[in-house]
Amino acid sequence: xxxxxxxxxxxxxxxxxxxxxxxxxxxxxxxxxxxxxxxxxxxxxxxxxxxxxxxxxxxxxxxxxxxxxxxxxxxxxxxxxxxxxxxxxxxxxxxxxxxxxxxxxxxxxxxxxxxxxxxxxxxxxxxxxxxxxxxxxxxxxxxxxxxxxxxxxxxxxxxxxxxxxxxxxxxxxxxxxxxxxxxxxxxxxxxxxxxxxxxxxxxxxxxxxxxxxxxxxxxxxxxxxxxxxxxxxxxxxxxxxxxxxxxxxxxxxxxxxxxxxxxxxxxxxxxxxxxxxxxxxxxxxxxxxxxxxxxxxxxxxx
Amino acid sequence: xxxxxxxxxxxxxxxxxxxxxxxxxxxxxxxxxxxxxxxxxxxxxxxxxxxxxxxxxxxxxxxxxxxxxxxxxxxxxxxxxxxxxxxxxxxxxxxxxxxxxxxxxxxxxxxxxxxxxxxxxxxxxxxxxxxxxxxxxxxxxxxxxxxxxxxxxxxxxxxxxxxxxxxxxxxxxxxxxxxxxxxxxxxxxxxxxxxxxxxxxxxxxxxxxxxxxxxxxxxxxxxxxxxxxxxxxxxxxxxxxxxxxxxxxxxxxxxxxxxxxxxxxxxxxxxxxxxxxxxxxxxxxxxxxxxxxxxxxxxxxxxxxxxxxxxxxxxxxxxxxxxxxxxxxxxxxxxxxxxxxxxxxxxxxxxxxxxxxxxxxxxxxxxxxx
Numbered sequence: 001x002x003x004x005x006x007x008x009x010x011x012x013x014x015x016x017x018x019x020x021x022x023x024x025x026x027x028x029x030x031x032x033x034x035x036x037x038x039x040x041x042x043x044x045x046x047x048x049x050x051x052x053x054x055x056x057x058x059x060x061x062x063x064x065x066x067x068x069x070x071x072x073x074x075x076x077x078x079x080x081x082x083x084x085x086x087x088x089x090x091x092x093x094x095x096x097x098x099x100x101x102x103x104x105x106x107x108x109x110x111x112x113x114x115x116x117x118x119x120x121x122x123x124x125x126x127x128x129x130x131x132x133x134x135x136x137x138x139x140x141x142x143x144x145x146x147x148x149x150x151x152x153x154x155x156x157x158x159x160x161x162x163x164x165x166x167x168x169x170x171x172x173x174x175x176x177x178x179x180x181x182x183x184x185x186x187x188x189x190x191x192x193x194x195x196x197x198x199x200x201x202x203x204x205x206x207x208x209x210x211x212x213x214x215x216x217x218x219x220x221x222x223x224x225x226x227x228x229x230x231x232x233x234x235x236x237x238x239x240x241x242x243x244x245x246x247x248x249x250x251x252x253x254x255x256x257x258x259x260x261x262x263x264x265x266x267x268x269x270x271x272x273x274x275x276x277x278x279x280x281x282x283x284x285x286x287x288x289x290x291x292x293x294x295x296x297x298x299x300x301x302x
Numbered sequence: 303x304x305x306x307x308x309x310x311x312x313x314x315x316x317x318x319x320x321x322x323x324x325x326x327x328x329x330x331x332x333x334x335x336x337x338x339x340x341x342x343x344x345x346x347x348x349x350x351x352x353x354x355x356x357x358x359x360x361x362x363x364x365x366x367x368x369x370x371x372x373x374x375x376x377x378x379x380x381x382x383x384x385x386x387x388x389x390x391x392x393x394x395x396x397x398x399x400x401x402x403x404x405x406x407x408x409x410x411x412x413x414x415x416x417x418x419x420x421x422x423x424x425x426x427x428x429x430x431x432x433x434x435x436x437x438x439x440x441x442x443x444x445x446x447x448x449x450x451x452x453x454x455x456x457x458x459x460x461x462x463x464x465x466x467x468x469x470x471x472x473x474x475x476x477x478x479x480x481x482x483x484x485x486x487x488x489x490x491x492x493x494x495x496x497x498x499x500x501x502x503x504x505x506x507x508x509x510x511x512x513x514x515x516x517x518x519x520x521x522x523x524x525x526x527x528x529x530x531x532x533x534x535x536x537x538x539x540x541x542x543x544x545x546x547x548x549x550x551x552x553x554x555x556x557x558x559x560x561x562x563x564x565x566x567x568x569x570x571x572x573x574x575x576x577x578x579x580x581x582x583x584x585x586x587x588x589x590x591x592x593x594x595x596x597x598x599x600x601x602x603x604x605x606x607x608x609x610x611x612x613x614x615x616x617x618x619x620x621x622x623x624x625x626x627x628x629x630x631x632x633x634x635x636x637x638x639x640x641x642x643x644x645x646x647x648x649x650x651x652x653x654x655x656x657x658x659x660x661x662x663x664x665x666x667x668x669x670x671x672x
Contacts, residue, residue, distance in 0.1 A: 192539075196531045196535065199530075199531050200490075200529075200530060200531040201489070203530040203531065204489055204490045204493075204530065205489075207493060207527060207530070208493070208496060213496070213497065213500035214500070216497075216500070217500055217501055217502075217505065220501070220505060220509060221505060221508070224505075224508045224509055224511075224512045225508075227512040227513070228508070228511070228512050231512070249414075250417070250514075253414070253415045253416075253417060253418060254418045256415070257416070257418040257419060257423075258418075260353060261423065261427070264352075264427060264431075
């Protein structure tokens with residue numbers, strides 16, 4: 001089986017187990033699961049370096065603010081769970097219940113909305129360079145950049161969590177409205193569909209807000225700075241030991257691209273000259289052929 | 303309000319149904335191999351190659367009815383395989399069945415070594431070479447261009463720079479006015495336009511400087527931001543819907559395979575794409591320059607068919623339709639198809655409308671009767 005199919009199968013098995021587990025627990029009140037959210041992994045301010053001065057203080061502040069938001073989200077989550085019992089009923093649907101439970105958990109929300117943050121972090125977080133103690137200045141730049149990025153990431157998570165709370169409140173209002181409109185409680189599937197609709201609307205509005213866009217812009221700037229600081233450190237190390245560096249490879253690639261352009265230009269000029277001198281050849285049909293030369297390219301922008 | 307009573311028998315039956323579904327799904331997934339999930343299977347031959355760029359010629363599936371060959375040109379974000387996802391959802395097959403002589407260009411998998419490739423290289427370089435090769439093989443002076451999304455921008459610019467080499471220009475879900483997302487301002491539509499404008503040009507430069515290219519994974523994450531709840535429910539709710547039906551599961555997995563194949567965008571070309579076009583909107587203003595030449599949309603005088611998706615959240619219709627007021631074509635047509643960005647290629651309704659409209663348009667303007 002390919003790695004792709006294997007990964008998908010494993011993933012599906014895990015999903016299936018989660019749904020089956022949820023079935024076993026179907027008799028338990030939603031409240032338990034909602035409250036369990038509070039035991040989830042919290043962003044730890046202890047990860048911040050102790051010697052980064054003001055930056056560390058800002059990081060701690062961002063962490064504290066997020067802790068408060070998580071706490072508020074926990075309360076809201078409990079309230080939501082309690083209201084679910086009031087307004088959602090109808091035929092039992094274990095799948096919808098399981099999915100609804102997952103979707104109403106703020107941890108799921110954070111997992112779903114943080115994809116770009118994760119990608120940025122992976123792009124930025126290169127090799128751990130704990131042993132490079134002799135390169136203090138460059139290492140300090142890396143640490144500063146890391147601290148700044150973590151702080152921005154926490155702030156950005158706060159914006160997403162804030163959006164979850166707004167969605168939760170709106171969901172409770174709409175849930176009550178839907179349930180009372182026709183005198184019957186919503187079934188689980190409709191309750192899930194309503195959450196999807198409300199949450200989607202709230203997320204889209206949040207993403208278009210200046211606050212979200214500004215925060216993401218800062219996160220991109222900080223993750224970029226971190227990556228460049230790491231590259232600077234590695235370049236320094238590479239030069240000292242005679243290893244080829246990223247800059248040197250980039251030089252080679254730039255030259256190669258320019259030479260290919262030049263080659264195509266010459267080929268095109270040759271073909272044009274031949275075409276002017278000889279009648280057009282009959283169409284060929286088989287096999288790949290060498291590329292025709294072409295006009296000159298402009299240089300890469302900077 | 304009292305909670306509705308739970309029927310124990312119904313609950314047990316429901317649980318059994320889900321259990322069966324899960325078991326069937328697990329078995330199907332366990333038995334499937336990667337080769338079972340094939341996309342882009344329509345037979346074709348490699349006829350030209352330069353660096354990482356490949357030009358393929360499709361084998362005919364029907365008698366040729368349109369003499370001038372057509373080239374499908376996708377962009378660097380995603381891959382052309384969307385146009386031939388599976389046998390019964392394939393623009394390529396539909397066009398071949400209608401008698402087109404069809405080619406497709408594959409840009410390959412750009413790596414860090416390709417970071418200095420520019421859009422100039424792709425448009426006036428590789429694309430021009432492909433057109434020259436097709437013209438040589440078919441014994442014609444002009445070809446039909448079928449541009450898709452970013453590839454539509456490539457073909458639009460090409461048609462403006464080399465109108466003498468283009469018989470007709472067919473565009474699909476192609477942005478021309480990158481700021482026209484504000485025309486309708488529909489909720490959830492045009493987020494990439496807004497997001498890119500929220501960055502400074504220097505942010506783009508540093509992003510590329512730090513990463514070399516614009517990683518495909520990065521763009522994938524931005525796309526997922528556009529449909530946040532759909533992205534969250536994809537691997538639980540959505541997958542559960544299809545997992546016990548082999549045909550539907552394979553359809554779903556084919557789409558997954560296409561999504562997973564997201565090449566990196568060469569760095570310098572990405573700078574042009576994001577800064578020149580998304581931020582500064584130079585194309586619609588005819589201010590964009592390639593190889594030192596201005597891309598003047600007024601030079602597009604050949605027939606144009608501009609196809610857009612009515613519910614396209616990635617390329618809002620107004621960003622495509624802006625082309626109409628800029629070209630000097632004697633025959634400019636628009637076709638609005640139902641569905642979204644990808645639905646144009648795989649949607650049931652779209653399947654019936656899209657290829658026949660293209661074939662009819664090309665036939666009307668066929669300079670070399672088959």
